[in-house]
Every structure is written in structure tokens, then in C-alpha cells.
Amino acid sequence: MNKRDFYEVLGISKSATPEEIKKAYRKKAIEYHPDKNPGNKEAEENFKLAAEAYEVLSDPNQRAKYDQYGHQAFEAGGFGHHPGGMNMDDIFSQFGDIFGSAFGGGFGGFGGGGGGQRRVKGSNLRIKVKMPLEEIVNGVEKKIKVKRKVVAPGVRYKTCPTCNGQGQVMRVTNTILGRMQTATTCNACGGAGQIIESKPKEADAYGMIMADETVSIKIPAGVVDGMQLKVSGKGNDAPGNGIPGDLIVAIEEVEHPELKREGENLHYDLYISLPEAVLGCSKDIESVNGKVRIKLEEGIQSGKILRLKGKGVPSLNSYGVGDLLVHVNVWTPKNLSKDQKDFFEKNLSDVNFAPKPEKSEKSFFEKVKDMFS
Structure with missing residues (x-):
């Protein structure tokens, strides 16, 4: 199923500035906000989709990957962003400041100012995974041991009496413009809406302990260096009923x-001797999935590029597979015996050894141009 284009979701062009992206998201989010559309599932999905589009396009790195690879940059193998993939708590906790006082000042979770209980999100964890070319070409599932914070067994929480579980405290102040209501994070519970009732001695002040967990990560074929994939819910836990x-x-x-x-293409430098170039030969070429035997015609020229179709890297967007380009280099010997030197000296003026480039032979610059096109 085709995913909606993020630029189309926010109603902006691909050249939109960060400020234009933020403005467009605020407009869409207010239009589809649950408080304005109670019980409207379609509006809720549009609200989530707008938040997801903003999450990607507001981050320069995420936006660059999306512009190059589309949704596949985040979706392949179950990672990251997909329509409806963000829940309401994610949106309110990450982007609530963008709405300002559009709905009575701040959000407390589902329904914003409607009084729902706020849920704090745990912090993200970041790891770096080294991948050899073989794994990049074929895709791989890795099992990685991660040390993450989890709620300790036996911890009991209770509703914070200061904010009554809202995670926020409403304050009313008198100004020249009238009475203004603002929401601030509850100092007693740190915005969690709950406080510790009892905990084991090894747990920290929030009832958390460090634990090792083995996480299975499916990495699709065709990823590139520096790309970031997201495994939802495998960062640090949050206290209480947090996510x-x-x-x-x-x-x-x-x-x-x-x-x-x-x-998507791979390059391989093949060096052959002068006799091999003159007489032709067969060579075993290194490829990602084993050796490939190729035949070189007699009289092959140095600089010749042989293209092995489909022996490169798969496209992350499933547009096919790149090629393996074999660059032929004729090795000229530096140390010759007297007999060998005599042979070449006798043939210096031989017409068979005189350069005769054919019209079909491309120049170096033409080859470079072809390579990059």
C-alpha cells in the first residue's frame, strides 16, 4: 500500500523552510486535534499522520533521508515512521509546545486540556551497528544486547496528590489582558502523574533498575552509512504508567x-599482465556473494570497464539491484631481462604495436562521465 507523501500531508512544497514546515504542522494539528473532533477516528488518524510528517521533515537528517529514499528509509524491517505509528502521548510529549495556548494551555495526554492523565515517555537509547558489505547487500537480522532502564519488580506507584495524576499544575494569573491560565510540569512527580509508594532498595528514586535485554533488529538490504533506524519501545522505560x-x-x-x-553500484580494480592483455584470458572476479569468472578478449585495453549486471547493492526503495563495474588495468613491468628488453626493442617500430584507438573506444573523460551517469 502506498504511503501518503509527507509534503502533501502538510500541504507544503519540497523546498519549504523549517519555519514553513512548523507553521503548516501547527495548522493541520489544530484542524484535526481530538478536542475539536471528539470521537472522529479519521481526524485522529490525520492528526497522527501530520505529527509523523512533522517529526521527519523538521529534522534535517531525517528529511534528507526521506528525500532520498522515501518511506523505505524508515519502514523497512519494521523500523520507525509509518502512518498511525505515533500514539497520542508521543505527539503531546514531543510537540505540545508548538500548539501554544490554542487549547487552553498545554496538554495532559489524550484530549489535551480535557483532563486526561499524562503519560511520560522514557528516554531514547542509541547504538551503532557495524555492517560489512555482505550484510548490506543481503540484509540481516542481528541480535544486540542492550542495557536499558526498566521498572524494578515490586515497585508500586500511587497517584501524585499535587497534580491528581495530571502531570501538570494549572496556574491562573491576573494580567492587563485578563485572567490567564497556564500549565506547568508538576514538580512533585516530574510530569509522570505518579509517585513512588514503595520500591526495592536496588531501585533508583524513580523505581528503575538497569537490565540487559537482547533485541532482535531486522536490517533491510541496501542501507547506507549514517542511516538511522528506529526500534519502537526498546529504549528506557518510563516510571509509572509511562511509555x-x-x-x-x-x-x-x-x-x-x-x-x-x-x-547501488560496486567497483572492482582488476590488474592483468601485458601478455594476458595481448592474448586474452579468463579471470575470477571478487563479488559480494562469491567469485565470478569473466572472460577478457584478446587485445583488451587498459581502462576498459566491464559491467556485470545485478551484482551490486539492492536499492532500499526496491527499484532493483546495482551493477558490479570491473575496471581493467594492464600492468606494465618495470624490471625486464635482457631478452625481454630485446623483444620489445625489436618491435618498437612494428605496426602491430602502434596505438590504433578505434572510434568505439571512449576517452578517459567519457568513461568517467558514463560511470557517474
Whole structure:
């Protein structure tokens, strides 16, 4: 199923400035806010989708990845953003400041100013995963041990008496414009809406302990160095009835000793001897999934590029697979015996050794142009 374009969701162009993105999101969020559309599921989904679009487009790194790879940059393998993927607590906790006092000052969870209980979100965790080229080409499922904060067994919470579980305290002040109502985070519970009633001695002041957990991460084929994937709910837990943070997985590509990556294409330098170039030969070429045998015609020229279709890296957007480009380099010997030197000296003026580039032979600059196009 095709996902709606994030720029279309917010009604902006792809060249929109950060301020235009923020303004467009605020307009959409107010239009579809649950307080204005009680019981309207369609409005709620549009509200979530607008928040998701803003989450991506307001972050320069996320926006660059989305512009290049679309939704696949975050969705493949179950990661990250997808329409409806954010819940209401995520939205209110992350972007509530954008609404200002549009709904009576601050949000307390579902329904905003309607009195719902606020749920705090735990902090995110970040890890870096090193991936060799073989794993990038084929995709992989990794099991990573993560140390994260979890609610300790035996912890009991109770409703915060200061804010009555709202996580916020409403204050009314008199100004020249009249009585103004504002909401501030409750100091007693830190915005969680609950406080510790009892806890084991090994738990911290919030009832949390550190625990190891093995997380299974499905990484799709075609990821690029620096890309970040999100595993929802595998960050630190939040106290009380809070929702867990996310695990952010940063991809680090390990350089291959022989293959060089350029987008979806791979490059391989093949060195052959002068006799091999003259007589032709067969060679085993290194590829990601094993060796590939190719045949070189007699009289092959140095600088020739052979293209092996479909032997490169899969596109993250499922647009196909790149190619393996083999660059032929004829190695000229530096140390020759007397007989070898005599042979070449005798043939210096031989017409068969005189350069005769054919019209079909491309220049170096033409080859570079073709390579990048």
C-alpha cells in the first residue's frame, strides 16, 4: 500500500523552510486535534499522520533521508515512521509546545486540556551497528544486547496528590489582558502523574533498575552509512504508567578490502599482465556473494570497464539491484631481462604495436562521465 507523501500531508512544497514546515504542522494539528473532533477516528488518524510528517521533515537528517529514499528509509524491517505509528502521548510529549495556548494551555495526554492523565515517555537509547558489505547487500537480522532502564519488580506507584495524576499544575494569573491560565510540569512527580509508594532498595528514586535485554533488529538490504533506524519501545522505560522510549540504530558501513561502493553500484580494480592483455584470458572476479569468472578478449585495453549486471547493492526503495563495474588495468613491468628488453626493442617500430584507438573506444573523460551517469 502506498504511503501518503509527507509534503502533501502538510500541504507544503519540497523546498519549504523549517519555519514553513512548523507553521503548516501547527495548522493541520489544530484542524484535526481530538478536542475539536471528539470521537472522529479519521481526524485522529490525520492528526497522527501530520505529527509523523512533522517529526521527519523538521529534522534535517531525517528529511534528507526521506528525500532520498522515501518511506523505505524508515519502514523497512519494521523500523520507525509509518502512518498511525505515533500514539497520542508521543505527539503531546514531543510537540505540545508548538500548539501554544490554542487549547487552553498545554496538554495532559489524550484530549489535551480535557483532563486526561499524562503519560511520560522514557528516554531514547542509541547504538551503532557495524555492517560489512555482505550484510548490506543481503540484509540481516542481528541480535544486540542492550542495557536499558526498566521498572524494578515490586515497585508500586500511587497517584501524585499535587497534580491528581495530571502531570501538570494549572496556574491562573491576573494580567492587563485578563485572567490567564497556564500549565506547568508538576514538580512533585516530574510530569509522570505518579509517585513512588514503595520500591526495592536496588531501585533508583524513580523505581528503575538497569537490565540487559537482547533485541532482535531486522536490517533491510541496501542501507547506507549514517542511516538511522528506529526500534519502537526498546529504549528506557518510563516510571509509572509511562511509555518506553525508542532504540535508535545508527548504521556504520565497514569498508570492503577489494570492492568500493558507489550508491547501488560496486567497483572492482582488476590488474592483468601485458601478455594476458595481448592474448586474452579468463579471470575470477571478487563479488559480494562469491567469485565470478569473466572472460577478457584478446587485445583488451587498459581502462576498459566491464559491467556485470545485478551484482551490486539492492536499492532500499526496491527499484532493483546495482551493477558490479570491473575496471581493467594492464600492468606494465618495470624490471625486464635482457631478452625481454630485446623483444620489445625489436618491435618498437612494428605496426602491430602502434596505438590504433578505434572510434568505439571512449576517452578517459567519457568513461568517467558514463560511470557517474
